[in-house]
Amino acid sequence: MKNKLIVFLMISCSLFSLFSSGANESEKPEKLTVWHGYSQTSRIDAMNAIGQKYTEKTGIPVEFEVVTWPNQAEKWRAAYAAGTMPDVMICLPDQATAMYFAGATVPADDAIKLIGGADRFLPGTLKEQFYDGHYIGVPHYAHSRLLIYRKDILEQHGLNPPKTWEEYLNVCKEINDPPHYAFQQLFNKSDYGSAFMLDVFMRNEGGKFFDENFNIVFDSPESIRAVQFLVDLYHIGSMPEAMNYIINDQFTLLNTGATYMTIDSAFTINSALENAPDIAAVMDVAEPPYDSYYLTTFPIVVGNTSNIDIANDFIAFMFEEENYVNFLHAILPGMNPVLKDIEDKTSSYWENPAFSNPLVGKCVDLQAKGLVDGWSIGFEYGVNPFASVCTAGYVEEMFQKIIIDNVPIEQAVAECAVKMQQAVDEQKEALGWE
Amino acid sequence: MKDRNILKQLDDHLAQLFIIPGLICLIVFVAYPAILTIYNSMTNLSMLTMRATKFVGLKNYVEIISGEEFWISLLNGIKYTFYSLIGQFFIGYVAALSLEKIIYCKSIFRVMLLTPWTFPSIALTFLFSWMLDPSFGIINFILEGLNIIDNPIPWFGAKNTALFSVIMMNIWFGFPFIMLTLLSGFQTIPNEYFEVAEIEGLNFIQKQKYVILPNLKKVFGVLLILRTIWIFNNYDFIFLTTGGGPGISSQTVPIYSYITAWKRMAMGRGSAITILLLIFVGLFIAIYFKVFGMSEKESNL
Incomplete structure (x- = not known):
């Protein structure tokens, strides 16, 4: 009887150790x-x-x-x-x-x-x-957006880095010298360059994509002014009809001297330091000409x-x-x-x-300033599931309609807002939100 | 006796047995996704939640067909397919004829002309995007140097040139396939036909009309069907170069479907667009088959 008990205990211990080691093995992912x-x-x-x-x-x-x-x-x-x-x-x-x-x-x-x-x-x-x-x-x-500019070009024209959007527009006008352009608008629908830029300008004008209930309020007078500003900027200092540039193209454009200014993160400077040291040597950065940083x-x-x-x-x-x-x-x-x-x-x-x-x-240091007050696109009223509607290509399509098809700005903005609201409504319905 | 019966049974049904693996693949990889897509197209499936909350019937189809974006995309797709086919067939045919005539370094020329077809689409689109770039592209540089243009043209970015540029790129990419297939077709034409043509004193054009083209009719038919399906459904070239823009000037139906389903997250509507695309491609193919079916009857007579 005693022997049987010992054998039973030994088998139990062996099985326990076998299974427990197996359990440990299975906890560790492949x-x-x-x-x-x-x-x-x-x-x-x-x-x-x-x-x-x-x-x-x-x-x-x-x-x-x-x-x-x-x-x-x-x-x-x-x-x-x-x-x-x-x-x-x-x-x-x-x-x-x-x-x-x-x-x-x-x-x-x-x-x-x-x-x-x-x-x-x-x-x-x-x-x-x-x-x-x-x-x-x-x-x-994290990073925030800065004003990145060619200080040699600004010095040649006797200009200081712009501190307001009006000054920015004037600087663009002065330094634009085709085939070297002051600034490149990014209108490609497969990217979200226009949406980012518009968000920056809208904040300055007091416009927003959403209200506190996450309904689209993009067709407000403030937003229309911001759209108008970007269209003016395109006509004044951007390559005509170039509708397919994406965000990453900015690096190449600046590094080859095709453009002189941009509003972007310090990645742009890093790209110039790595790939075009001559251009990097004549580049400088400043605070972006708006109050709300873009984080x-x-x-x-x-x-x-x-x-x-x-x-x-x-x-x-x-x-x-x-x-x-x-x-x-x-x-x-x-x-x-x-x-x-x-x-x-x-x-x-x-x-x-x-x-x-x-x-x-x-x-x-300049980017660090934006970390406290800034916010990302579509997050004006905090975290929400609808922010991706802002980067879904509606804004880029709207700009292309205004510039290529000469659709009046008010009409294009209204149409864009309707489409975005439809997308938000569909998402609210899918989420079961009222 | 029993064994012989089994063997006979097996022999009778061997064809059906061989079909089974193909049929299983067809059901798993084609029929099931197609049925699922049809079902999704009748729901409000959102990519945000990855689930549908409502069966909407034909609502998605009605919305798509009643909007102009679908029709513009369809027309762009037809233009893109039609001009690409014309360019690819013309250059492919001329290249195949030239390779037939060349005596020296035939293999080298053949490999050289085949090169575009070997390009992965991502590499090809990058290559063309760089060559056609308005700021540093070589094409604008050459055209400006030759005083053909005053200012650089944003080929992929401007409304008047975007679709044209993608078509040119597609022609460059696709002509070698036509060339190679036609070249194989040439080998099947008996030499006697050419000898008779020589004796009859047919000129170059007449040889094409009476000897080559009639004998390659079926090859042309198969090529036309395959290339139509491939080009009409092509997505990557346009997406990677113009993104369907500017506006929707180069947007085709597959791009419209992608933007709707993935960027706007309306997978239900996106699915409906792909079903409409399937119907239209099926329609084109049916027309081709009808045309070639009729020719077969004529030749049988």
Whole structure:
């Protein structure tokens, strides 16, 4: 009897250890899938290095996939429908909210806690992630839009960097010298360059895309004035009939001397420093000529997959000082830190040799100003699922109609507002919102 | 006896057995998505929530057909297909004839002329976007240098040139396929026909009319059907160069469907557009088949 008991206990222990070790094995995922929109080699390398270090630390392979910003909307939807959502995704704010409302992602509260809590983040950087008591994502980095200009050209004409939009228009008029243009309007429907620019001008005029109930109020007199301003700007200082430029084309246009000014993030300066040092040497930056800064944060979201805990852990790992600073240095200037301790002048972030160029530090400081007060397109009244309507091509189509088909501005704006409202209504209906 | 019966049965139904794998693939990869798309087209399926909350019947179809955007997109698609086909067939035919005549370095010329067809569409669109760029494109540079134009032309960005530019790019890309297929077709024409043509003293044009074209009629038919389907459904060239703009001047039905379903998130309406596209392409193909079916009857007589 005693022997039987011993044998029974031994078998039980063996089975327990077998199953418990099996359970441990099954808890560890085969791999962690991470999608990001970073298409530049330096940022891909920086992400890969973080992934490699994480694998060394945990034994979990990290598989990265580059999904460019304009392609993310369809890619995650297809993945969600197929049940192949990534565990972690770095995206644009409007997509982060769209994913959250679709149930494709889960709150990133645990990731925020693991990083050190909301207090560790710079004021303003979390405001576009907070909805209904939860954080939709963790901002990876942030930037705001600056006035970027060719100081040599402005000096030649005896001009100062413009401080108001009227001055901006006048400077464009003065320096426009075809085939060198003052400024390039971005009207391509497959991108959202016009929507971004219009948002900037609308804020200055007091116009908005949405009211507090998320109904379209884009056809207000303020918005019409902003549209008129952009049309005037096109006629004064932009290449005629060039309707297919996208946001990324700005880099090439500035670097080749085809254009002299832009309103964009410090990525533009980085591109010039890397690819056209001669042009970078005659470039300068200033505060944009409007009151409300234009903020863009790039949220990291947690996919609604079976690896949520590991995903949170990996996100926290990305924010460990060495990893985070190395990533931010991949494009400098361009990506501002979102953590207070990293932004502090004593942190290792400021030890990069690139800061020996005063233009780099100036860009970072100017961008930092926009982090507090700025907001992203469609987020005037906080986080909502409709912001992506603003970047869905309606605005670009409207500008093309005004410029190419000579449709009166009021009519084009009204038609655009109707289409956008229809899209919002359909989405509200789908979400069951009143 | 029993074994022989089984073998006979198997023999009788062998054809049906071979069809089964193809049929399964057809059901899984074609029939199921097609039925699902038809169903989706009658719902308010939104890409925001990834679900439909209402069955709307034919509402989506009525909205699409009653709006001008669909008809403009359809007309653009017809223009894009028609001019691309004309250009590709003309250049492809001339190139195939030339390759037939060339004696030296035939393989080198053949490979060179085939090169455009090997380009991935993304590389091709980047190449043309750079060449035709108004600020630093080589085409504008050459045309300005030759005093043909005063100011650079934004080929893909201007209303009057956008669709034309994509058509030119498509012709350059697609003619090698026509050339290669026709070249294979030439090999099937018996040499005796050409010898008789020589003896009869037919000139170049007459040889085309009485010898080559009648013998390549079916090859032309197949090419026409395939290229029509491919070009009419082509999406990437236009999307990557003009995005369907300016306005909707180069927007075809597949682009309209994509914008509606993915950018405007109305997947229900987007599905309805693809079903309408399917109907129109089917209609074109039916017309082609009818034309070629009639010719077959004539030749049988």
